[in-house]
Amino acid sequence: MSRPTNVTTRPLGAQISHMLKDRGVDVIFGIPGVHNQEMYRGIEEAGIKHVLARHEQGAGFMADGYARATGKPGVAYVITGPGVCNIMTPMGQAYSDSVPMLVISSCLDEIAAQKGQLHQMNDQRAAAATVCDWSEEAQSADAAYQLIDRAFSEFAGERPRSKHLQVPIALLEGQADGPSRKATPRKRVEADEAQLDNVVEQLQQAKRPVIILGGGVAKGESDGVAKAMKSIGAASMVSTAGRGLVSPADPMAFGPCLGRPSSVDVLKTADLVIVVGCELAQVDLWREQLGHEAPLIRVDLDPRVLGQEPLTHDAIQSDGARFIQSVAARMSKPLQTEWDVLDIANVRANWRAEIAMERPNILPVTDALRDCLPQDTMIYSDMTQIAYAAVETWDMEMAGHWHHPSGFGTLGYATPAAIGGAIGRPNQATLAIIGDYGFHYTCQELGVAVELGLSLPIILWDNGKLKEIEDSMTAAQIAPNAVIAQNPDYCKLAEAFGAYSTAPSTLDQMQAAVQKALKADGPTLIYVTPDIVS
Numbered sequence: 001m002s003r004p005t006n007v008t009t010r011p012l013g014a015q016i017s018h019m020l021k022d023r024g025v026d027v028i029f030g031i032p033g034v035h036n037q038e039m040y041r042g043i044e045e046a047g048i049k050h051v052l053a054r055h056e057q058g059a060g061f062m063a064d065g066y067a068r069a070t071g072k073p074g075v076a077y078v079i080t081g082p083g084v085c086n087i088m089t090p091m092g093q094a095y096s097d098s099v100p101m102l103v104i105s106s107c108l109d110e111i112a113a114q115k116g117q118l119h120q121m122n123d124q125r126a127a128a129a130t131v132c133d134w135s136e137e138a139q140s141a142d143a144a145y146q147l148i149d150r151a152f153s154e155f156a157g158e159r160p161r162s163k164h165l166q167v168p169i170a171l172l173e174g175q176a177d178g179p180s181r182k183a184t185p186r187k188r189v190e191a192d193e194a195q196l197d198n199v200v201e202q203l204q205q206a207k208r209p210v211i212i213l214g215g216g217v218a219k220g221e222s223d224g225v226a227k228a229m230k231s232i233g234a235a236s237m238v239s240t241a242g243r244g245l246v247s248p249a250d251p252m253a254f255g256p257c258l259g260r261p262s263s264v265d266v267l268k269t270a271d272l273v274i275v276v277g278c279e280l281a282q283v284d285l286w287r288e289q290l291g292h293e294a295p296l297i298r299v300d301l302d303p304r305v306l307g308q309e310p311l312t313h314d315a316i317q318s319d320g321a322r323f324i325q326s327v328a329a330r331m332s333k334p335l336q337t338e339w340d341v342l343d344i345a346n347v348r349a350n351w352r353a354e355i356a357m358e359r360p361n362i363l364p365v366t367d368a369l370r371d372c373l374p375q376d377t378m379i380y381s382d383m384t385q386i387a388y389a390a391v392e393t394w395d396m397e398m399a400g401h402w403h404h405p406s407g408f409g410t411l412g413y414a415t416p417a418a419i420g421g422a423i424g425r426p427n428q429a430t431l432a433i434i435g436d437y438g439f440h441y442t443c444q445e446l447g448v449a450v451e452l453g454l455s456l457p458i459i460l461w462d463n464g465k466l467k468e469i470e471d472s473m474t475a476a477q478i479a480p481n482a483v484i485a486q487n488p489d490y491c492k493l494a495e496a497f498g499a500y501s502t503a504p505s506t507l508d509q510m511q512a513a514v515q516k517a518l519k520a521d522g523p524t525l526i527y528v529t530p531d532i533v534s
Contacts, residue, residue, distance in 0.1 A: 004347035012141050013172040014042025016104065019145060019179055020075060021046040023152050027066060027423060029059040030077035035119060036106040038172035039077050051452070052424060054444040056083050058416040059440065060090025063101050065420030068403045068406035069378055069430075071219075073100040073155050074420065080106045083121030084128055084164075089410050091162040091442075094130035096407025097241070098219060100160035102151050103128070107137060107166040125166055133161035137168070147184035157186030159302040160219065169249075188220070188301060191318040191326065197273070198314075199297060200330045206272035207338045209234040213256070213320070214278020215241025216301060218399040220321030221460030225399065226250070228325045235270075235344065237263065239284045240391040242277070243402055248395035251341035256392055258284050260351050264291030274298070277320030279305055283406045299323050318376045355392055361530040362389040364507065369431075369459065370394055371452035372511035377401065377429040378421050382414035384435025385468050386461040412441025415458060419445060431517050436462035436487055443493065449523035450498040458525045460490055501525040 002160045009020070016039060020028070029051045032040045034134045043050050053059035054483035056078050063074030067286060074094075084105050094101040095502050107124055108117055121127060129135035133154070138144035144167055190200075203209050211234045217225060218241060226247045229236055236246045237254045239268050246253045257263045258280075264287070267273065273292045276299040280290055290296075295313035298306050299320060306315035318324070356363050366389060373379075381387035391404055403421070405413040418432035439460055466483040473480045491501035500520055504510040 007264050009175055009177050011038055011041055011172065012036030012144065012167070012176040013040070014045065015141065015176050015178050016144060016148070017042035017046040017165070018049055019148060021048050022182070023148070024072060025075050026479070027051060028077055029053055029062040029066070029420065031056055031059060031079070031083065032077070032157055033079035033083065035080040035169055036077055036172070038169070039104065039106070046288055048316045051448060053416070054443065054447055055088055056086030057412065058442050058445040058448070060087040060101070061093070061413055061444070062415035062420035062448075063103075064090055064094045064099050064413075065403065065417030066424040067094070067099050067101055067420075068400070068417070069421035069424035073102055073152065073160075074426075076101070076103045078103060078105045079119060080108060080169075080475055080508075081121050081124065083119075084121075084124055084166075086416070087305025088128060088131045089408070091128065091164065093405050093408040093410045094162035095132050095412065097201075098160055098216065099162065100155035101162040103162065103164045104147070105164065105166045106169050106172060109168045109170045109323070125164075128166075129165040130164070135164040135165050135166070137166045138171065139168075141171070141174075142180075144171075145179040149179075153183050153186045157482070158186055159216070188319040188322070190322050191299070191319050194508075195316050195318075196323075196326050196330060197373055199316075199327055202272055202295070202336060203232065203234060203274075207269050208333075209272040209274070209335065209337065210237060210267065210270040211324075212233070212237045212273065212275045212278055213242040213245045213324070214239040214276065214284070217245055217320035217324065218242055219278075220277075220319050222321045222334060222399045225321055225324050230329035231328040231331055231334060232324075233331075233337065234274075235337065235339045239278050240404060240406060242399070243391070243394075244396035244399035248397065251344065251473065252339060254344060254346055255351075255395070257348070257351055259286045259289070259392065260354070262351070266347065267292045268458065270294045274299065275309075276323060277301070280309060281407070283409070299495070309321070350526070352393055359385055359389040362386050362534045364533045365461075365510070365528065366390040366394055368507040369514065372514050373431065374429045377431055378418075378425060379403070379431045379433065380418040380421055381432075382434040382438040383409055383411050384433070384438055384461055385463065386435070386459075387433055390433070396520055411438040413438075415439065416442050416445040416448075418456055418458070419449050419454060422449075422456050423452065430456055431514070432458040434458065434460055436460060436464070436490070437466055437485060437492070440485075446494060446497040446499050446523060446525075453521050454516055454523055455520050456523040458523060459515050460527050462487065462490065462527065462529050464529075468526045490525060490527050494523075498522065500524040501527065505532065507532060
């Protein structure tokens with residue numbers, strides 16, 4: 001531990017901002033109020049940029065998108081009571097998708113003896129705890145500092161998930177010395193030599209090994225993973241969050257196919273399955289079990305994940321990206337397996353054909369978008385049918401460049417998350433894909449993108465209804481009900497915020513609109529309907 005040489009006394013609210021700056025925080029998302037205004041006293045003095053959201057839900061999604069784009073924790077400031085409630089949805093999304101997000105709120109000094117206070121809740125801390133990794137209240141300045149350092153330490157060394165710290169108003173207002181120490185950064189756990197050697201031996205003995213890579217691998221130092229996978233030579237599958245970890249040109253890649261029912265048929269023929277950084281959750285598989293019959297090796301940073309699959313043969317706690325690269329470093333040459341690359345290509349083609357039949361008029365749109373975007377574009381999608389098709393068919397060349405709210409499954413995610421991502425990656429391409437209904441949830445955040453002059457194309461897919469819900473109701477033999485809402489003129493709505501808008505009638509026009517939007521001095525809403533491919 002090291003002690004700073006200059007400790008200044010300030011109100012605690014200001015000290016927190018200075019501490020965050022010292023820990024590498026450059027941007028804070030939030031909304032000020034009378035309860036948390038002391039947290040705003042030190043923001044400018046500390047040299048931190050504050051982004052004023054239009055709603056706390058938007059602030060949370062922006063912090064999430066910023067964290068995913070930069071790899072740094074996203075930080076949000078909110079007020080007591082409704083501010084915390086409003087940001088709980090983004091906290092839940094960040095928790096389920098392993099995103100490092102720290103929400104700092106004010107709280108009332110006393111809630112047991114006095115009732116009827118502004119923004120009062122029965123137990124704000126406990127409410128927030130239901131959607132994040134932990135929710136704690138600081139009763140002193142030192143406790144606040146320790147909890148902030150605990151959060152940053154866990155972000156670095158453990159599975160990153162959202163966390164909430166609340167500080168009583170009187171404590172925020174009171175004078176406090178700055179932190180007296182700085183925590184030592186933690187490193188992620190890595191597999192030991194014996195574990196790695198054992199995995200290599202099992203791979204070399206296998207005839208049809210499959211390695212499944214998930215989003216946990218993408219959250220590590222994943223730049224060398226695609227090359228490492230080629231050096232290993234096993235067949236591969238990735239989760240939708242793991243796209244880009246394996247090159248689409250790799251002939252041994254089955255792609256993001258875990259949710260395809262017939263992926264079970266492939267896995268049943270494997271004689272060794274290694275799952276790295278993937279929960280094999282419902283939103284990964286859309287079935288109860290993976291479907292393998294071979295020995296299974298689970299590798300994950302989160303020890304709670306390692307014991308979830310009852311057919312696990314071996315469990316290794318390790319950072320996923322480092323594990324894959326360490327295994328590859330031990331391979332003298334790629335494996336010679338019995339997988340047939342032509343069979344793999346045919347299986348992938350069949351899966352694509354299935355998706356095209358399940359979701360008509362979507363793949364031509366997503367293919368056209370993919371072909372007109374720079375390779376390093378960061379994409380944020382929403383819960384909408386165009387995204388459901390894209391995450392299974394859109395090949396990514398780079399890991400961690402497509403972000404979808406798959407776990408918690410929140411509507412309205414894409415627009416504010418893309419704003420956060422664009423702030424985190426200035427002068428680099430960012431794209432949002434959102435459905436007509438989801439856009440209603442957070443459309444007000446367009447004002448933030450306009451204020452900041454963000455060159456952000458927003459693809460708004462309007463099929464005129466909650467089509468996924470309508471299809472589900474029909475399949476369940478329920479007469480579709482409450483699936484159609486009165487939509488506004490989205491282009492005029494965007495223009496009312498000061499954004500650009502366009503409604504292309506052909507795919508060529510859409511591509512030109514996207515390319516123009518990437519160079520614009522503000523956000524552009526690009527309104528697209530299924531008729532664009534007719």
